[in-house]
Amino acid sequence: MKFTKTLMATTALTMVAGVSGAADMADEMTIVSWGGAYSKSQLKAYHEPYAEKSGVNIINDDSSAEAVAKLRAMNEAGNVTWDVVDVVAADAMRLCDEGLAMEIDADTQLADGDNGMKASEDFGELLVSDCFIPQIVYSTTFGYRTDLVGDTPPSKICDVFDLEAYPGKRSLEKRPINNMEWALLCDGVAKEDVYEVLATPEGQDKALAKLDTIKDSVVWWSAGADTPQLLADGEVIMGSTYNGRLFSVIEEQKQPVAMLWDAQVFDLDGWIIPAGLSDERKARALDYIMFATDTQRLADQAKYIAYGPARKSSAPLVSKHADLGIDMAPHMPTDPDNAKNTFLYNYEFWADYRDDIDAKFQAWLAK
């Protein structure tokens, strides 16, 4: 019986500890983000200084990939547990349309730039939605294994679709965004017509038909960490992912990987505050946002990951990597050398057409 007694005693103890532990965590907020190297940069640049300043306990939830569906569910169940959510611009627009995100007035609710510029001016045209507070400019682009692609490394986006010159697996994201655009570009559609073509069912079929040509050689990824892992393992010879993740594979992990910047797709990432928070939580979320998106904080984040800050006033403050000491500017997607041929991503198109094309794409994928 000794065993049971010990067991019961331990359980009773953990119960007490658990409940009392729960009680002193009252002043906390849940911040949802993308995980991995990206969350780590936010932890260093925003969370840690903010926790020190305000004493609020920040809890991370790496669920941004499912943020839209989860927010919809939470809203329907009347139980929103998130305080601040990191989403891409198109998702923010969708959430704003659906009334799931709170509208923000940039000039009164965000900090002015360190040069005194009003926030609306400092962010400028990057404020693409009333609910969205931009944070970074990132790009989705390709990385390839330098040792597995032969003597002529890929230099054009269409090399991804060229199985003869570059045999082997490539990893693509398990969603239509970007893949459809690249497919159309390589199917001979002019850059400026891509979204016009993609808005028609025939255009969507055309893009899928192009993707069909490499379907058997594709490993589909759904989380940002997949492509770096696949590249490091040599499982794929090239793969798309966010440029910051590739930076970390190349510079921090020292893997034999190089960037293919051609037709990189710029996108914005930033915060939203879910609609329907209690006043107390809303005030705390706004306070956090005010702090985390000021000029210095945005510039600080670029010390940890190769994403460009969304404020104009932060750009001059971007310097060297915090641990490696290398200059960050040449690794930014916006660097002129990298941005020779970029693809202009249309947020509004994807906010409108995401549901339609997603359904088609997923059905195609499951065939």
Place this chain on the structure above:
Amino acid sequence: MSETTHTGPVLAADGTPLKKSLARALRVEKMRALLMIAPLLLFVMFSFIWPIGEMLFRSVDNREVGEVLPKTVAVLKDWDGTSGELPDETVYQAFTADMLVAIDAKQHTKLGRRLNFEKTGISSLFRKSGRKIKKLDLETDGPFKEALIKIDKKWGDVETWKAIQTHSVNYTNGYYLNAIDMQRTPEGVAVQSESKRIMMTLFKRTLWMSLVITGMCVLLGYPVAWILANLPARSANLLMILVLLPFWTSLLVRTSAWKVMLQQQGVINEVLVWLGLVATDDRLVIINNATGTVIAMTHILLPFMILPMYSVMQTIQPTYLRAAKSLGATNWTAFWRVYFPQSIPGIGAGSILVFILSIGYYITPEIVGGAKGVFISNRIAYHISISGNWGLAAALGAILLAAVLVLYWAYDKIVGIDNVKLG
């Protein structure tokens, strides 16, 4: 013991007739048993059965359309969609009125998503038009037929209105039809369009692969259960740890371990290449396809096969085999005619358990299955956590649950649910 000298009904010690007294005792016993079961039963009913029921109710619930567009639905009833003519101005006016309310409450996108499940393209139509309809004034901007068609020419498409009309009922069979690759149309039930027809493929694949996994588990589990049941207890218990250890290791860890093992630069391929059995540019593709799913799931579910088999085989007397042999049976005959028939309940129990578990799995296929090795439950998970089509997810889930219940019933008939042992 008192002597029963008098005739008549037998009496208990307190003088009541024994029959009555026994019946009362039985009643008390029944009550006590029920009282002991009641707390748990209520707990499970309240916090599990009811939520599941509520979830499954979503597979027929279709009140969104009627709630967001009440006026439109009412006037659209009289429109004959098969005539090929557009509805008249009253419908357009009612629609505009409904939309203005809905846009204010930001409900129109929700409806757009709902209808988009049935006809792709409607979501973007609602979203885009929503921004422009917002600016219309119900008093001054008529006639709305032209105004709406000007906003988007899809409002001048009969198909759009047909879709709204077809899906305006409060309770629908539409999700179930979608779940079996059919669809609800104004003309009645029809086959799903080619580009969306995947459910039956997935159902078939789920059943087929679950069968393969179950078969593999029987094949691998039988010898192991046999040796565990026939070794002396001490060594059997030691070997049992080898079975239970994987069983108790986190599912996620085992799945990622299989990822490490199976990938093209993984352990198995590296060993084979090192041994010279396969060429380095001709590595086996055993992940991100059906093979990967089968291997990993067989490993994960194998203990569920071994444990019930083992508990049945433990009860089979080894003397029967010896008796058969001493009566002149060969090894094979003795096994096949004497031992095997007695072990069938174990095989049945294990198979049904493994089969039920495997058709409901989704994390392992998601990680090692690629596009060709995923199950219907991955589809359910996709509709729940990405596309938000809970009605379809609930319908798929209900079908899956029905299949599982049939199997459970069979299981109960063959082995009896209280004869299962887990280690």
Place this chain on the structure above:
Amino acid sequence: MAALTPISRKPFWLVALVVGLFGAFIGLFVGTANGSGPIGAICGAALLVGLAFLYINVLKDERAGRGITFAGLGIAGFAGAGIPGAVLGAIFGAVGGWMIYWIYEGRYRSYLPPYLTAGQVLWHYAFRVICGAIFIFLITPILVVMPLSFNAENFFTFTPEMLRFDPEGYSLKHYRDFFSNNEWQRSFKNSLIIAPIATVISVSLGTMAAIGLSQSHVPARRAIMAILISPMIVPLIISATGMFFFYSQFGNWMESTLGLDKNLVGYIKVILAHAVLGIPFVIITVTATLVGFDRSLTRAAANMGADPITTFFRVQMPLILPGVISGGLFAFITSFDEVVVVLFVGSASQKTLPWQMFTGLREQISPTILAVATILVFISICLLTTLEMLRRRSERLRGMSPS
């Protein structure tokens, strides 16, 4: 186990045949790895047959013979392929040396009934080899995880340094990460809060219900059983979604009506959800134990004046305790390893270990989850040992109880 059959030395041809085949089998792999399979096979066979001949006819000292094979082949392996070669060579040598004497002395026959024919003996060992292969299949994935958790790099791959057994390739950094990282620590703590409480709930309610169910004359027994087992058979993703909506409303009710703290409510939700998932295991194991329970014991206790509660705790409970504990362990592991339901029902403050592992697998490239897995495997081994000890104890108890 006592020897069943007196053993005698076997003719040399049998030894040569068996060890020759074994040598050829191993040699085939070494040979193909180095260019030519057949040559390797012949060399391997010749090596072992030659050694067998020497040992049997010349050396005649078993200990020396086995020592020489073990050390000699280990050194040869080292010369050929460094440390990995040495390990493989030494293993090959140890097995080869043991096999020579095992066959020659006829030891393989010793524990088998004397009436078995040669074919039956062969089948006996072939069957064992097959079973061994299946056990290897069962355990390899877990063995693979352990060395990887000491990887000095941040990927899930064996690096060349690791394969060379270079200390540079190994590090404890993922263990350090686990013990110092806030997220991991908090999720570990959450798991330690949630799993035991959920287990206590499912065990106490489940045991009571199982005892109730085991009584004769329970009306609608099958239906009740089916309801109680249902959490095990409903596909998890459906349970999770259903519970998400139910517990959201339930949680709102607790927060607004009962005025409970948000965090506390979060824990209660996850604990109750996990308790439900653990119940089928408790019911199944306890019912199975109760099938073998001798009912006259409770009657005897009642006869001697014990009230039902005393009877339960003093007579019935100690006897069905193994079933209760093993059901409890299943319930515990269900909660401790559960990721789907907690992702839906919990919020980030209740993040459990499997949740953190799930994000670790999806969002981060970090072998920390392998380090955690290794730690958990050791905890599992401890639990299994406990279980085995309890089983032996109950056997002793039952041995004393009247049958």
